[in-house]
């Protein structure tokens with residue numbers, strides 16, 4: 001009887017260890033996802049200058065530096081502003097820092113800060 005108990009205890013330990021390891025891995029994956037998305041929202045900002053603002057369409061024309069994440073060299077072009085509030089907080093000629101991302105196929109200003 002004593003031998004059976006030891007055998008059960010040993011079996012139990014072996015069976016439980018991989019399960020715990022699996023939970024650990026799942027926990028790590030869960031905690032890494034928010035970190036990855038935070039890295040995305042804190043991604044590098046690119047210097048740009050506001051050339052034209054069209055409040056009606058929510059488009060902002062920027063003379064922008066190279067945008068590595070969307071594979072675009074420096075140029076002047078219009079972008080969709082993610083929030084209408086972006087259009088209100090800037091004026092033509094302002095120096096800004098922006099994050100441009102491809103949102104469902106539309107190059108969109110997802111972050112906009114005034115450069116000081």
Ligand SMILES: [Cu+2]
Pocket residue numbers: 064072073074075076077
């Ligand atoms: Cu461009």
